[in-house]
Amino acid sequence: SIPLSFFGGIGLASKRGILIKGSSFIEALCEIKAVVFDKTGTLTWGRFEVSEIVPLNGFSKEEVLKYAALLESFSNHPIAVSIVKEYKDIIDKTEVKDFKEISGCGVWGKIFDKEVAVGNSKLMRQLGINLEENINLTTVYVAVNGVLAGVIKVTDSIKSSAKEVIDNLKKQNIKTFILTGDNKASAYYVADKLGIDEYYFELLPQDKVEKFNVIKNSLDGKVAFVGDGINDAPVLKLSDVGIAMGALGQDAAIEAADVVITTDEIEKVYEAIKISKYTRKIVV
Ligand code: ADP
């Protein structure tokens, strides 16, 4: 039978916006040896802002932004939201046909007679567009009929409590990792600022699953994954404790997770571990 105080722990956590889906996860949280974090929306706010638009190959700034905003109006990725917000004109969604979202890469669609792609270097490579990569920000490329029309630079910022959370985990001898779909420079920037042990970048959702397994097999003990839900359901399911943050409204993530944090406060991850350890102390 389940000791009563496990229910106490679950109740206490739920009052703090941490929904734990059963007492087995309280025990698992006590035995965590590593925490693997998604970057965007998890360690960072995931609220991007457009900082620069660089038109190329005869296109204008206005055209680059318009093509990007039209396509991104069909996506709810945080990068998409920032680009749509930057475009001040009215968006006529009927101008877009055959819209496709390519997970971990970007978006694609037809705007009148043109094929437009908006996304990262991976997506551009798929279209046969070569890029010189000397980037240090999250860079969004806009291609029209296979020609690079411009680059939109977007910035995101690290959550104010993230450093404290990582420091606290380290004090408990818990290793930390980043798995991100974003580029190397952005991954390094966040890992370095926070003192994260290891980071892996340019990962598609299935690559995250593979890397997570590699990390798990290299460690002796339980491994948690923390993600904001966008594309993260497979790893949330796979991990010993899958923690979905700020994921309200994201049904797939809520279903796949073992712990749901209802806000975007990263400090709740450490609080979940603390409450679990406290609860087990009472049980023992
Ligand atoms: P993360 O692992 O950091 O949460 P995602 O898997 O959501 O990132 O996305 C990985 C990368 O794919 C982003 O950094 C971005 O370069 C690109 N990307 C994904 N969706 C879009 C989109 N709608 N528009 C532009 N770029 C996108």
Ligand code: MG
């Ligand atoms: Mg994310």
